[in-house]
Amino acid sequence: MVFNTGAALLDAIVLAVVSREQQGTYGYKITQDVRGAIDISESTLYPVLRRLLKENCLESYDLAIDGRNRRYYRITESGRLQLNLYRGEWNIYSQKISRILEEAD
Amino acid sequence: MDRKDFMKELEYLLQDIPAGEKEDAIAYYRDYLEDAGDEHEADAIREFGSPERVAAIIRADLGGNLEEGGVFTESGYQDERFRDPRYQVAEPKREADEDGQWQQGSADAAGQQRRRFWMDRGFLAKGSPASRVLKVVLLIAILFMGLPVLLGVGGGIAGIAAAMLALFLALVLLSGILTVTAWIGAVVLLVLGGGMMLTYPWSGVLVIGIGIFVMGLAFLGIAVSVAVYGKLIPFCICGVTNWLNRLLHHKKGGRK
Numbered sequence: 001m002v003f004n005t006g007a008a009l010l011d012a013i014v015l016a017v018v019s020r021e022q023q024g025t026y027g028y029k030i031t032q033d034v035r036g037a038i039d040i041s042e043s044t045l046y047p048v049l050r051r052l053l054k055e056n057c058l059e060s061y062d063l064a065i066d067g068r069n070r071r072y073y074r075i076t077e078s079g080r081l082q083l084n085l086y087r088g089e090w091n092i093y094s095q096k097i098s099r100i101l102e103e104a105d
Numbered sequence: 106m107d108r109k110d111f112m113k114e115l116e117y118l119l120q121d122i123p124a125g126e127k128e129d130a131i132a133y134y135r136d137y138l139e140d141a142g143d144e145h146e147a148d149a150i151r152e153f154g155s156p157e158r159v160a161a162i163i164r165a166d167l168g169g170n171l172e173e174g175g176v177f178t179e180s181g182y183q184d185e186r187f188r189d190p191r192y193q194v195a196e197p198k199r200e201a202d203e204d205g206q207w208q209q210g211s212a213d214a215a216g217q218q219r220r221r222f223w224m225d226r227g228f229l230a231k232g233s234p235a236s237r238v239l240k241v242v243l244l245i246a247i248l249f250m251g252l253p254v255l256l257g258v259g260g261g262i263a264g265i266a267a268a269m270l271a272l273f274l275a276l277v278l279l280s281g282i283l284t285v286t287a288w289i290g291a292v293v294l295l296v297l298g299g300g301m302m303l304t305y306p307w308s309g310v311l312v313i314g315i316g317i318f319v320m321g322l323a324f325l326g327i328a329v330s331v332a333v334y335g336k337l338i339p340f341c342i343c344g345v346t347n348w349l350n351r352l353l354h355h356k357k358g359g360r361k
Contacts, residue, residue: 028140071136
């Protein structure tokens, strides 16, 4: 991708990806899903998830899968609020950018 | 390096961070590699770079300074400090990166910064033994060549110190002498003025006035003298004694 992704946008994308799963989702899957939108390295998301957990935007729980515990992440109520805020900001931002780029044509 | 080795190494590298943080991080990366499955495990480990790099990212995040250095670029989140150490070996090749983002200068600066980062964490030795010897030799050479300059500067400093000391002594002596002189002068003037009153009344009044003025100066002198002899000198003596004390104690500690 030509454009850089800021920390807030990465937060927004991760929150959106996690919020799609009612039961929560896990690190590997989140990384792969985020990679559907932007190009991130495999080691990118741990600090992001850790921060979102600390900010109470996400919550985690362990679930036994194939004889081991896997950590699941689920969006919280304040995470949803945050995501809505990001969504509104993104709409305004992307519309403005789109308009200016198209006008330049 | 397979999953087991990677996790063992990572666990070893994180042994001194808080236990809860360590468990969380280890659990995350273990989950990740297990979920990557047999076919993606090698890819994931390759992209992690090295256990050292992953450990450094976790540590920096704990220290709260991850955000300062990280940049989101064309190829995702990049942090100059967390390039894989192996990148250092391949440094010259990186100029030819496909997106042309790396100019030589910035790559050099970034390389230096990264080197410093790894050195701080003890991953890299600070210079080879040979370069250390060279440094010592250079230092001695610089000291010898700089000796005249040092002497000059030292002489200058000594001169300034002497001047300050002289000024201080002058202040001490003058404040006393001037006060005593002012008192004598005031008394003489008052007596003289009293005598003159009988013969030349106006001149007498003038002389008595001057005498009172000088007496005022004398009082001022007493105030200054009290300040100098009562405060400044004890302060200096205390300072010097303390300094000597510390010097002696320090030496004692050194001898132990």
